[in-house]
Amino acid sequence: MRTGEPAVQPTAVILVVDTSVDDATTDTLLARQLVIVAGTLVLLLALAVLVLRLGLRPLATMADSADAIAEGHLTERLPTRGDRSETDQLAEAVNRAFDAQARAEAAVRSLAADTSHELRTPLSTISGWLDLHRQGGLTGPRLETALGHIENEVGRMRLLVEDLSLLARLDAGRPLEQAPLDVTALAASVVEDAHVIHPDRAITLTAVGGRARVTGDAARLQQVLRNLVGNAVQHTPVQTAVRVTVTTVPRRVQIDVADDGPGIAPQDLPRVFERFWRAEASRSRSYGGSGLGLAIVEAIVHAHHGQVSVESAVGVGTTVSVRLSPDPPRDSRSVDKGLRRGAR
The missing domain is CATH 1.10.287.130 (Signal transduction histidine kinase, dimerisation/phosphotransfer (DHp) domain)
Structure with a gap:
């Protein structure tokens, strides 16, 4: 200000800041962040691919084994590691x-x-x-x-x-007929027929516990009884007695066909229901059977949602037990597939 000149009063103050340095710093930071993000994404992608490859390796091995089985190597099986994955x-x-x-x-x-x-x-x-x-x-x-x-x-x-x-x-699970029937009456009919065919055999029927009412196919259950009594007669000496017992208890009807014959060896018991199977001594072809009698018995019993079992001791005798429920199955039109063990 010159001497003698009037003083000038400022009305505003303008501050100017140079932002070129800050812009360069921000751009550098953004570029670095982008590089870090891109690198992280690439690394994650690589890790994901690696994990997928490692995770899918068992599936690839399984696919190779499946291809080998399809080519005819029927004994080949898929590999397992035991880790329960x-x-x-x-x-x-x-x-x-x-x-x-x-x-x-x-x-x-x-x-x-x-x-x-x-x-x-x-x-x-x-x-x-x-x-x-x-x-x-x-x-x-x-x-x-x-x-x-x-x-x-x-x-x-x-x-x-x-x-x-x-x-x-x-x-095939074909439906059997479902109708109320008296098991004791069926057994009496079978025993009466057996007396006519084998008049010199002692075949008895005992009923325990009242009326044995079940729901099922009368013809097929009668076939079960015929097969069991026929087996007991055919595979025992003439003087051997055959006993048929029908027992009624709550929620179950049990049929036992027992004899005092030569019995079945312990190693043969697991196979008695197999199709066409015969033990050397007790089930020879000289009897003329097809070896399907007990297989049919088990198939029919299973179709009625029942169970059948055999107890035998050499020199003591054999007892075949059939257990049936007096109530009809929930779906009276359905039957179980009778043979799950080859014949069983």
């Missing part, structure tokens, strides 16, 4: 499914082999008699004998086919 539980479940399929296929092969074996004997007998007839070797009484043998063999094949057809229907 989700993939381990999946592998165990799939292995169980493969095992069940293998058992089913083995049962089918065994059934086909056993059926062909059972049919081979009567077919060979019929073929032999027919060849002899073509050669002129059957005349007079021999021709009647040959026709009798052929008729017997045809009857054996017809019975085998009917038994297999029944088992197939039970396996």
Whole structure:
């Protein structure tokens, strides 16, 4: 201000700040943050890919094993690590499914082999008699004998086919008839028929606990009783007594068919319900059976939601017990699949 000039009074103060330094700092910070975020995302993506690869490695191994099984290596199974993880539980479940399929296929092969074996004997007998007839070797009484043998063999094949057809229907879960019936009356009818067929055998019936009422298929349950009494008669000496006992208790009707015969060896007991199975001593083919009697018994009993068991001791005797519920099943149109153990 010059001397003598009037003083000037300021009306405003303007402050100016240089922001170029701050802008550069902010830009650098943002760039670094973007680089850090991008690097973190890349690292996380890489970790995710690695974790997925490690996690999916068991599935890839399982897929390779499944491909091997599909190519025909039926004994191959999915690997398991025993850590109870989700993939381990999946592998165990799939292995169980493969095992069940293998058992089913083995049962089918065994059934086909056993059926062909059972049919081979009567077919060979019929073929032999027919060849002899073509050669002129059957005349007079021999021709009647040959026709009798052929008729017997045809009857054996017809019975085998009917038994297999029944088992197939039970396996398929075909519905059985459901009607109230008296088990004691069915047993009395079977015992009466057995007396007519085997008049020299001591076959008795005992009823305990009042009327034995159940709901089921009368014809099939009567077939169960016939098979059990027939087995007891066929596989025991003539002097052996056969006892049929029908016991009624709350919520259960039990049928016991017991004999004092030679009994069944302990190693044979687990197999008595298998199809076509026979023990060497007590179930030989000389009796003419197909080896399906007890398999049919168990299939029919299971179809009625019941249980069947066998107790036997060598030299003491055998008892077959059938347990049925007096009440009808919840779904009277449904039946269980009777054989879950091959024949069982």
